[in-house]
Amino acid sequence: MIKVEQIIKAMEKIAPVYLKEDFDNVGLMVGDKAEKVKRVLFALDCTLEVIEEAKDLKVDLIISHHPLIFNKPKSITTDTLQGKKIIKLIRSNINLYSSHTNLDSAENGLNQTIVEMLGFKSNEILEKSKITSHKNAGLGRMIRLDKEIDLTELISTVKSKLNINTLRVVDGNRKIKNIAIINGSGQSFFSQAVKMGADCIITGDTTYHFALDYKEMGVTIIDTGHFSSEWLVFLKAMEKIKEEFKEIEFITSTKVEDPYKFI
Known part of the structure; x- marks a missing residue:
């Protein structure tokens, strides 16, 4: 059985953490390295909709490009959007890993x-x-x-x-x-x-x-646009991870979308 830690090692072989920009925060955002992984969801951003999607699909790990925890939070409560997401991930037993500027670079x-x-x-x-x-x-x-x-x-x-x-x-x-x-x-x-x-x-x-x-x-x-310059590109880069872990079911999020609309 594959564990979160093994996927982290594979991700960081492709994009070592030390390649990140100084301002950035990458790695395991929320979770337990010892947890078993059967299903992984790819998403550009970890939104509440994406977390709900992962919960419905019984996903064990979300791999996102943009980090959920960018700046160090002073508290983790449901009073903030970030806090709601972190608590929802923990309650749903969903791990979150983000590879950002290190994966860009x-x-x-x-x-x-x-x-x-x-x-x-x-x-x-x-x-x-x-x-x-x-x-x-x-x-x-x-x-x-x-x-x-x-x-x-x-x-x-x-x-x-x-x-x-x-x-x-x-x-x-x-x-x-x-x-x-x-x-x-x-x-x-x-x-x-x-x-x-x-x-x-x-x-x-x-x-x-x-x-x-x-x-x-x-x-x-x-x-x-920011979204279009990265979403399909991120999925293409993630094909290496899919090839390495053929026993895992990898799912592409259908809830990821560009926040901008051209009307």
Whole structure:
């Protein structure tokens, strides 16, 4: 029988904890390493709906990308949303493990996986990991195309591969040759991307003034939204875990959704 501890070891082989950013919190959020696991639920976020779904499906472990416990709580009570979730997980005997920026950064993590999902190749990292033994780890990837492609073609590819109907575009340059990709909220890497020659950046959660400035600088931004830049990519990265534990039933959450709606 597989235990939580074994799955943690497999997850941290793919995405070692020491690859996380200093601000981040990853690992076993709630639970018991000695607990047996028969069913695992994949979710981008651990919402109350996801916890209820896990309870209904008799899931033993939720693996999420975004950590439930990001900042140290002063108390755990039902007076707060976070407290409600933690208490509900404990009462339902559901373990929760989160692998966040360490999984983004890992050699075969989300940043590399999205490059491959979009049909590109990359051997350049925007911000390399400080861990010298992981020279292929870090946040963000740079793609160098052999020949220019039109922005319309790139947008079509992104929509198709990430299964999205709408996205935001800052049309700074219609001919694209060097593309920077950063999962999630990536605008803190824009300056580095431009220094490395990016004429297009694919990410999520861009803000107005960043968009305005980089448009003037002639840089195109494709903002897929935070959710769409990670959800299918996270599931793709988790295929390695599914392959390792064939005796476990892995379930993809149907309650995970983008909080934003385009109306």
